[in-house]
Amino acid sequence: MTAGSPASSRRLSQLQALVLLAVLLAGGVALLEAFGSGYHRTLAALTLINVMLAVSLTMTNGFTGLFSLGHPAFMTLGAYVAIAFTYPAGRKSFAMPDLPAFFSGIEWPLPAGALIGAIAAAAAARIVGISVLRLKVHYLAVATLGLIIIVETLALNLDGLTRGGRGLTGIPRSAELWLIALCTLLVIVGCWRLKHASVGRAMLAVRENEMAARCFGIDAVRLKVTAFVLGAGIAGFCGALLPHVVAVMTPNSFGLMLAFNLVAMVVVGGQGSILGAVFAALAFSLGTEGLRPVEESLGLYGLTQVVVAVVLILVLIWRPKGLFGLDEPLVETR
Amino acid sequence: MTELLVARGLGIAFGGVVALKDFDLAVAEGDLLGLIGPNGAGKTTAFNLLTGVLRPDRGTIHFAGREITRARPERRALAGMTRTFQNIRLFDELTVLQNVMAGAHGRHGASTLAAVFGGPVLRRxxxxxxxxxxxxxxxxGLAELAGQRADALSYGDRRRVEIARALAAEPRLLLLDEPAAGMNDREKAALSELVTRLNxxxxxxxVLVEHNVRMVASLCRRLVVLHEGSVLAEGATERVLRQPEVVGVYLGRRRDHETRQGAGADASEGAGGGC
Structure with missing residues (x-):
């Protein structure tokens, strides 16, 4: 937020930035649909979902100073709830025999299912948040790690709903690229608006000094719950989209490794920087895919994860606040 | 004049150290009251109890006729009591304007939904x-600094921004915790002038906690002197400053301070800074 700095004259206005983002997304989708291979489209879809996840985590953690690692838990929940609504009706009794009879005739379109998945994840976050958000920074991190394990274990053992470790296959590939791009645009714009409104400033005040913020009338607990629930809702939505890109869902599709990667994206981009999270998610997603052939040719499997960890450590040493800190690069913030 | 803030028999101990005992305070509407005392006397602890940063072990607090002894800090702020901190707590990565705007959120901020979806409610x-x-x-007097980041300001200006942020919450009672600490003489004069004007x-x-007795004496009509966690004297400024026990506390301050440090009685300041 460098309003009034010399660079601000060369920054895009918010409207220009919005138009540019929309054009880039629409153009990218059009090009990929016309000329891209299935591989490219899937890569683009996964990249955009990573962008949404990183942006929502920078809202939850970056705006309010929480340190939640719980995104994968909410993604898993959102995914299974959505699948219960979108899975081909004819195969439900075989794949998910324990599903209540109500679901047996249902085969809803993805947006409806994903929305319900998001609401379920947000509701779960609201319930968990009441107790968990009393915890200070690293205790919250540990508690949300526990949440990932709990959800994963539940999914593994609720065999009649999830097919356990064998996973659900044959999920409709209904997450069209344009739909994901549209959702990405909405998530970025929504989080941007939140950050630059009074509520956003109040959240940042809580992050900077909770007691000082409370002493001039900011309800810190409520804002933290809001950020946690909103972030979980977006995570639930993304979790619902993902299996509809790759057609498979297993209990450990979204695990600890993903939690680490997401936190790495947020820390590298700058905690609280929305565009920082976007750039970090793009670099991470495309970078790891770019490194894959190197891994294979050298036989150094796991190399990408090492690179991510090293980048994270280097950023923490040289730029502890991330590449952009709280700032938004390139765009005016008034 | 009606009494705006009334504290009766407030007490708190940290571990074995009694930081404040039987603390009574009555602040009338329109008052400009000084709370003084040597280091570790319990001034900041008193502020922390009044504003809800700490909960008292015993005693009651009433503000504007309502009991607020157990109310959360944000409730007290919305009821009309805000404060500054001895160790400045500005939001360094925000601009001066944004810091002060955050101060107005509690009263005038739109909801999260309004923020995301926009519309006339948000715009208003x-x-x-x-x-x-x-x-x-x-x-x-901070208009020119509105666009500066808080961490780029001089010490004196940071103190003023903290006051401005507390004012943005539209208080009826403002508690200033050592606002002149670290200021040069010119900044102190400007601060005195601001405090007088606001009052x-x-x-x-x-209510002003201050180390600098000369400044308090020139500003405040009434003083409360704290010593070792209890009220030593209170009343009209000139009369209080002439009382032998008050003079004794201040003249004997050096020796007193050294022995107290050994006993770890600075707990009140420590607890204030740590929360």
Missing amino acids: SEALIREKAEAVLART ADDGLTI
Whole structure:
């Protein structure tokens, strides 16, 4: 937020930035649909979902100073709830025999299912948040790690709903690229608006000094719950989209490794920087895919994860606040 | 004049150290009251109890006729009591204007949904908050610094921004915890002038914790002197400053301070800084 700095004259206005983002997304989708291979489209879809996840985590953690690692838990929940609504009706009794009879005739379109998945994840976050958000920074991190394990274990053992470790296959590939791009645009714009409104400033005040913020009338607990629930809702939505890109869902599709990667994206981009999270998610997603052939040719499997960890450590040493800190690069913030 | 803030028999101990005992305080509407005492006397602890940063072990607090002894800090702030901190707690990565605008959120901020979806409610709230914040900045002489990041300011200006942020919450009672600490003489004079104006012109009730006895004496009509966690003296400024026990506490301060440090009786300041 460098309003009034010399660079601000060369920054895009918010409207220009919005138009540019929309054009880039629409153009990218059009090009990929016309000329891209299935591989490219899937890569683009996964990249955009990573962008949404990183942006929502920078809202939850970056705006309010929480340190939640719980995104994968909410993604898993959102995914299974959505699948219960979108899975081909004819195969439900075989794949998910324990599903209540109500679901047996249902085969809803993805947006409806994903929305319900998001609401379920947000509701779960609201319930968990009441107790968990009393915890200070690293205790919250540990508690949300526990949440990932709990959800994963539940999914593994609720065999009649999830097919356990064998996973659900044959999920409709209904997450069209344009739909994901549209959702990405909405998530970025929504989080941007939140950050630059009074509520956003109040959240940042809580992050900077909770007691000082409370002493001039900011309800810190409520804002933290809001950020946690909103972030979980977006995570639930993304979790619902993902299996509809790759057609498979297993209990450990979204695990600890993903939690680490997401936190790495947020820390590298700058905690609280929305565009920082976007750039970090793009670099991470495309970078790891770019490194894959190197891994294979050298036989150094796991190399990408090492690179991510090293980048994270280097950023923490040289730029502890991330590449952009709280700032938004390139765009005016008034 | 009606009494705005009344504390009766407040007490708190940290571990074995009694930081404040049987603390009574009555602040009338329109008062400009000084709370003084040597290091570790319990001044900041008293503020922390009054504003809800700490909960008292015993005693009651009433504000504007309502009991607030157990109320959360944000409730007290919305009821009309805000404060500054001895160790400045500004939001360093935000600009001066944004810091002060955050101060107005509790009263005038639009909801999260309004923020995300926009619309007239959000626009009105944002415009009102900006207007209020700009008015406070003008009042406190900070208008020119509005666009600066808080961490780029001089020490004296940071103190003033903290006051401005507390004012943006539209208090009836403002508690200032050592606002002149670390200021040079010119900044102190400007601060004195600001405090006087806020009290005399705007009718704001102010309680001031201050080390600098000369400054308090020139500003405050009434003083409360704390010593070792209890009220040593209170009343009209000139009379209090002439009382032998008050003079004794201040003249004997050096020796007193050394022995107290050994006993770890600075717990009140430590607890204030740590929360």
